[in-house]
Amino acid sequence: MLIPLIHSLGDAQLRWFARRIANERGRRLLRFLQDMALREQIAHAAVHSPFYRQKFAECGVSPRDIRRASDLPALGFFTYPSDLAADPYQFLAVPRQEIVYAMASSGTTGRPKIVFLSKKDWEFAVRMGSIGMAMAGITAADVVQILFCSGNPNWMTGDLIQAELEQIGAFVVPAGNSVPIAQQIEMMQMFGTTVLMGTPSYVYRLTEEGGKLCDLRSLGIRAINLAAEPWSESLRTFLQEAWGARIYDSYGMMELACDGAGECPALCGLHVSPYLLVEVVDPRSGAPLPRGELGELVFTTLYRQASPLLRYRTGDLARLLPDEMCPCGGVTAERISRIVGRADDMLFLGSGENVFPAQIEVALMGVEGLSGFQVIIDKVGYRDRLRIRAETSAPSGHLQQAIERRLSEGLPFLQHEIHRSQLIAPLEIEFVESGTLQRETPVKVRRLVDRRERGNRAEVESP
Numbered sequence: 001m002l003i004p005l006i007h008s009l010g011d012a013q014l015r016w017f018a019r020r021i022a023n024e025r026g027r028r029l030l031r032f033l034q035d036m037a038l039r040e041q042i043a044h045a046a047v048h049s050p051f052y053r054q055k056f057a058e059c060g061v062s063p064r065d066i067r068r069a070s071d072l073p074a075l076g077f078f079t080y081p082s083d084l085a086a087d088p089y090q091f092l093a094v095p096r097q098e099i100v101y102a103m104a105s106s107g108t109t110g111r112p113k114i115v116f117l118s119k120k121d122w123e124f125a126v127r128m129g130s131i132g133m134a135m136a137g138i139t140a141a142d143v144v145q146i147l148f149c150s151g152n153p154n155w156m157t158g159d160l161i162q163a164e165l166e167q168i169g170a171f172v173v174p175a176g177n178s179v180p181i182a183q184q185i186e187m188m189q190m191f192g193t194t195v196l197m198g199t200p201s202y203v204y205r206l207t208e209e210g211g212k213l214c215d216l217r218s219l220g221i222r223a224i225n226l227a228a229e230p231w232s233e234s235l236r237t238f239l240q241e242a243w244g245a246r247i248y249d250s251y252g253m254m255e256l257a258c259d260g261a262g263e264c265p266a267l268c269g270l271h272v273s274p275y276l277l278v279e280v281v282d283p284r285s286g287a288p289l290p291r292g293e294l295g296e297l298v299f300t301t302l303y304r305q306a307s308p309l310l311r312y313r314t315g316d317l318a319r320l321l322p323d324e325m326c327p328c329g330g331v332t333a334e335r336i337s338r339i340v341g342r343a344d345d346m347l348f349l350g351s352g353e354n355v356f357p358a359q360i361e362v363a364l365m366g367v368e369g370l371s372g373f374q375v376i377i378d379k380v381g382y383r384d385r386l387r388i389r390a391e392t393s394a395p396s397g398h399l400q401q402a403i404e405r406r407l408s409e410g411l412p413f414l415q416h417e418i419h420r421s422q423l424i425a426p427l428e429i430e431f432v433e434s435g436t437l438q439r440e441t442p443v444k445v446r447r448l449v450d451r452r453e454r455g456n457r458a459e460v461e462s463p
């Protein structure tokens with residue numbers, strides 16, 4: 001088996017091996033091995049996981065009928081985040097004493113989604129994560145400052161990221177996101193930080209506020225790795241210019257033990273971890289979509305002992321990229337586009353214009369003096385109302401006008417719906433102190449909060 005084989009190799013052997021299979025033949029080999037692993041994963045889940053034992057009994061498909069990745073739609077069922085939140089023990093496919101770690105994330109309903117890791121799952125996740133980081137160019141020479149939230153039960157990924165970086169041999173500075181910005185910059189200077197990892201909203205605020213304290217380019221940060229929230233290409237350009245660093249996107253979720261996909265230096269989409277199979281389906285009907293079409297990402301784990309997941313619906317929208325080698329030469333079975341948004345975050349405003357939070361972000365990115373924002377949508381009478389909570393250290397009428405102008409340019413229907421059809425109320429802007437939004441939701445900032453009655457929107461399940 002390729003993956004257990006990789007697991008047993010040293011780093012030098014691994015690099016040699018990666019070069020040998022960095023071609024089309026290597027990709028066919030990887031897919032062949034993934035199909036073998038899929039058969040094992042399905043057999044394991046169907047026997048040992050109570051949830052899947054029942055699913056197989058109901059769906060009338062024999063586990064033996066699923067021979068390869070392309071057979072997955074024949075299962076006819078999906079696993080939803082709500083299934084995992086309802087009872088994570090229904091997914092447990094090993095005896096409880098074999099669990100060494102649990103990863104949890106909570107949705108808006110407050111019930112955490114939990115997956116368990118056995119010792120082998122943990123070691124595996126560390127190994128695969130470190131391969132992904134190495135693919136993004138992180139080496140033993142790097143000093144990596146981690147800006148993700150720490151010590152929060154809804155964000156248990158810190159230990160895993162740290163273990164992955166240690167595997168590479170990098171120096172880890174676990175700074176978190178609760179220290180003052182000035183101190184964050186001092187740590188970079190003191191330790192000679194070369195790589196930052198954090199959420200886009202925090203890194204944006206760090207850039208806005210930190211830029212006033214020093215020349216960020218003088219700090220020597222060569223790469224910034226963003227994860228956990230969708231973000232736009234204009235943020236990439238903004239951060240690249242401010243720091244003089246390469247900006248990388250990575251995608252993962254607790255349910256996948258933070259495994260997922262990540263950008264390589266070629267910036268040609270995100271390489272999907274070889275430990276996962278990916279499908280893209282129509283978010284409404286669940287039907288598989290042709291390559292290149294925008295739809296919901298669905299993942300099936302391979303080699304997972306404790307909490308195997310088959311056809312797990314992520315709610316995240318992206319595309320499968322063309323079936324060809326990446327210019328970087330890295331071998332993965334699939335690459336996906338960057339995440340466009342969440343299927344359930346798409347909003348209908350006014351007369352039914354649809355909007356993704358990312359469009360609002362693109363509109364407001366780079367407004368001078370704005371260090372963060374949140375848009376709250378509710379109803380006044382029959383009209384939708386957008387209230388923008390704008391984080392700034394210097395509120396002014398000028399800033400208010402700049403925000404209104406940028407939103408009107410970015411969402412051209414707004415003017416019409418506010419002034420002509422009057423289906424949207426005039427924009428309201430509330431200034432809040434910088435850092436307020438992060439304090440309210442320490443793990444990740446919710447850019448868009450929809451308080452309207454259901455019916456205006458799809459069911460919201462927060463990531």
Ligand SMILES: [Zn+2]
Nearest residue numbers: 264266326328
């Ligand atoms: Zn690549």
